[in-house]
Amino acid sequence: MKNFLIISICFALFSFTTLVNPPKEKWTNLFNGKDLSGWKQVNGKAKYEVIDGEIVGTSLKDTPNSFLITEKTYGDFILEVTFKIEDGLNSGIQFRSVQGTEGKVMGYQMEIENSKERGWSGGIYDESRRGWLYPVELNQSAKSAYKWGEWNAYRIECIGSSIRTWVNNVPVAYLVDDLTPSGFIALQVHSLYKPEDEGKKTRWKNIRIQTEDVEPSPVVDMALVNLLPNTLTPLEKQQGFRLLWDGQTTKGWRAAFGTSFPEKGWEIKDGTLSVLSSNGAESKNGGDIVSEEKFSSFELQFDFKFTEGANSGVKYFVDEKYLSTGSAIGLEFQIIDDEKHPDGKLGAVGNRTMGSLYDLIPPLKFHNLNTKVGEWNRGKIVVYPDNRIEHWLNGAKVVEYKRGTPIYNALVARSKYAQWEGFGMADSGPILLQDHGHEVSFRSIKIRELK
Numbered sequence: 001m002k003n004f005l006i007i008s009i010c011f012a013l014f015s016f017t018t019l020v021n022p023p024k025e026k027w028t029n030l031f032n033g034k035d036l037s038g039w040k041q042v043n044g045k046a047k048y049e050v051i052d053g054e055i056v057g058t059s060l061k062d063t064p065n066s067f068l069i070t071e072k073t074y075g076d077f078i079l080e081v082t083f084k085i086e087d088g089l090n091s092g093i094q095f096r097s098v099q100g101t102e103g104k105v106m107g108y109q110m111e112i113e114n115s116k117e118r119g120w121s122g123g124i125y126d127e128s129r130r131g132w133l134y135p136v137e138l139n140q141s142a143k144s145a146y147k148w149g150e151w152n153a154y155r156i157e158c159i160g161s162s163i164r165t166w167v168n169n170v171p172v173a174y175l176v177d178d179l180t181p182s183g184f185i186a187l188q189v190h191s192l193y194k195p196e197d198e199g200k201k202t203r204w205k206n207i208r209i210q211t212e213d214v215e216p217s218p219v220v221d222m223a224l225v226n227l228l229p230n231t232l233t234p235l236e237k238q239q240g241f242r243l244l245w246d247g248q249t250t251k252g253w254r255a256a257f258g259t260s261f262p263e264k265g266w267e268i269k270d271g272t273l274s275v276l277s278s279n280g281a282e283s284k285n286g287g288d289i290v291s292e293e294k295f296s297s298f299e300l301q302f303d304f305k306f307t308e309g310a311n312s313g314v315k316y317f318v319d320e321k322y323l324s325t326g327s328a329i330g331l332e333f334q335i336i337d338d339e340k341h342p343d344g345k346l347g348a349v350g351n352r353t354m355g356s357l358y359d360l361i362p363p364l365k366f367h368n369l370n371t372k373v374g375e376w377n378r379g380k381i382v383v384y385p386d387n388r389i390e391h392w393l394n395g396a397k398v399v400e401y402k403r404g405t406p407i408y409n410a411l412v413a414r415s416k417y418a419q420w421e422g423f424g425m426a427d428s429g430p431i432l433l434q435d436h437g438h439e440v441s442f443r444s445i446k447i448r449e450l451k
Contacts, residue, residue: 030070030185031055031207039068043105046189055204057189059089059197065127067094067105067186075182078210079156085114086200087149090193094127094186095156096163104128107183110156110165110173112202119143122154122165122172126179132369134173135395138223145170153206159216161228171220174235177227185209225378225395229271229303229443240448244291244300244431247271247443253289256328256432257320262286265435272305274441275312275433285437288328290318290430297385297450300431301378303443308373309340310438313358316381317429322420327434329417331403331424332358333381333391335440337373348414355379355393360411363391363398376443385450 030038033053041048044066047058055068074096085091090113097107106128113121122142124134136143145167146152155166163175187204224235230247244252248268250261265286267274278285295316302314318330334356338344344353350362354371371377371394380392391399401408403424417423433442 025210026212027208027210029208031205033205036068038071040071042067042069042099042103044189044191048187048189053205055187055207057091057187057202057204059189059192059200059202061192061195061198063191065105065191066189069094069097069105069184069186071184073182073184074158074209074211076159076211076214077156078158078214079154079185080206080208081154081204082151082206083112083154083202083204084149084151085112085202087114088194088197089114089200089202090190091202092125092127092188092190093154093156094184094188096158096180096183097127097186098180098183100128105186107180108133108163109188110154112152112154112188114148116148119146121146121152122167122170124163124165124173124175129179130375132395133177133227134175134225135366135369136172137396138225139172142167142170142172145172157214157216159214162216164217166217171222174219174222174224175227176224176233179227226444227376231444232446236446241299241301241446242448243445244293244447245273245442245445252292254292255286256288256290256318258287262289272441272443273433273445274439275435277307277439278435278437286435288315288432288435290320290328290432292430294428294430295383295447295449296428297383298381298447299383299450300381300445300447302380302445303376303378304335305376305441306335306337306371306373307439309337310373310440311336311341311343311436312438312440313434313436314379314381315432315434316383317424317426318432319426319429322423327436328432329420329423330429330432331389332434333379334358335379335434341438355391355398357389357391357399357401359415359417360408361399361401363393364396366396366398369394369396383450 044063046060046066048068049056092109092112094109100106109125109127111120111123111125120136123136126133153168157164161176161178165173226233255262312335313332315330315332318328322329336344336354338353347359355363378394382390387403390397412423
C-alpha cells in the first residue's frame with residue numbers, strides 16, 4: 001500500500017509538472033546569422049549576402065527569378081521567417097519544392113508581394129507548375145495582415161497533406177494537397193518588373209524550423225481549398241459540405257428530361273466523371289445530366305478539365321419545363337476553350353468566355369489564374385438566399401450579380417434567353433453538367449446549402 005501511494009504521488013507530481021511546464025518546442029535555426037552555410041543559390045543571379053545578421057537579397061535586372069535554397073529537404077514541418085521588402089519588389093518563401101528541367105525551381109510558394117491593390121501576401125502559389133492554388137481573394141479579412149514597409153512574420157505549417165499559412169499571426173491560407181510531400185525551402189528574389197527597381201533589397205532573419213513531433217495549430221473556420229479528389233476534410237464537413245457526386249457511381253444523377261442515367265455518352269473512370277466527345281453536337285449523344293435533388297441557396301464547388309476546343313458548362317436553376325432542341329435551359333457557368341472554340345468569340349464583350357454567366361455577364365480577368373487545356377481547374381457557384389450569385393474560377397470571384405433586378409432582367413431581354421418567360425427565376429432547380437459534344441471531365445463535386 002505504501003509503495004502504491006508513493007507511485008501515485010510521483011505520477012501526480014509528474015502530471016502537474018507537465019501541465020505547468022509543457023515540453024518546449026524543438027526549433028532549429030536554418031540561418032546562423034553569420035554566413036550562408038546550409039544554403040545554395042540556383043536559377044537567377046541576384047545577389048545574396050549576410051549583412052548585420054540578416055540575409056539580404058539584392059534585385060538585378062535581366063535575370064530570371066533567383067532562389068537561395070536549403071541543402072536539406074523537409075517533409076512535415078513548421079517554419080517561421082521574418083522579412084522586409086522594399087516597394088516595387090515581389091518575393092516568396094518556397095517550401096516542399098524541387099528542381100525540374102534544367103534546374104528550374106518548382107513547388108509551393110508562400111507569396112510576398114508589396115502590392116496594396118491586390119493584397120495576396122501569404123497566399124499559396126505553385127511556382128512553375130499550376131499557378132495560384134490559394135489566392136487571398138478566398139480570405140478577404142487576411143488581406144490586411146501584411147504590414148507595408150515593415151518587418152513581417154510568416155508561418156508555414158506542412159503536416160501530411162495539410163498546408164497552412166499565417167501572416168503576423170493571422171491565418172491566411174488553408175490548402176489540402178499531396179503533389180509534393182517533401183522538398184527544399186527557398187528564399188526568392190523575383191525577376192524585375194521595372195528596370196528602375198534594380199538594387200532594391202529583400203531581407204530575411206529569424207529563420208527557424210520544427211521537424212520533430214510537429215503539432216498543428218487549432219483549425220479556425222475559413223475558406224479551404226481541398227485538391228484531394230472526391231474527399232471531404234473534417235473542416236468541410238463541419239461547414240456543411242457533402243459530395244454531390246460520390247466519385248464512383250451514377251447515384252443521385254439522371255438524364256435531363258429523363259428518369260435514369262444516360263446509357264451512353266458519359267464515362268466514370270478513376271474517380272472522374274466525363275462527358276465523351278461527339279464532334280461538338282449539343283446534347284446529341286448522352287445528353288445533359290442533372291442532379292436528382294433541387295437546390296435554392298447553396299455553394300457548389302467542382303473541379304473540371306477540358307480538352308482542346310471544348311465547350312461545356314455547369315447550369316443551375318435548371319427548369320425542365322422549357323423545351324429546347326439542345327441543352328436544358330438554366331443559368332450557366334461557362335466552360336470553354338476561349339482560344340479554340342468559336343462560341344467564345346461570340347456574344348457581347350466576352351460574355352461567353354470561361355467562367356462567364358453565359359450570354360449575360362463576362363468574367364473578370366486575373367493574372368496567373370488563366371485556365372489551361374488538359375489541366376484541372378476549380379469552379380465555384382454561390383447562390384445566397386437574397387438572390388445574390390457569384391461565379392469563382394481558380395480561387396477568384398469573376399462574376400457577381402443579383403437575379404430578378406432591373407439590370408438582370410435587361411440582360412436577359414437582350415440575350416438568347418429572352419424567349420423563355422421567367423428565365424433563371426425558379427425557386428429551386430437541379431445542378432446540370434452539360435453535354436456539348438466535347439470531352440470534359442468533372443470531379444470533387446461538393447455542395448452545401450445556405451440559409
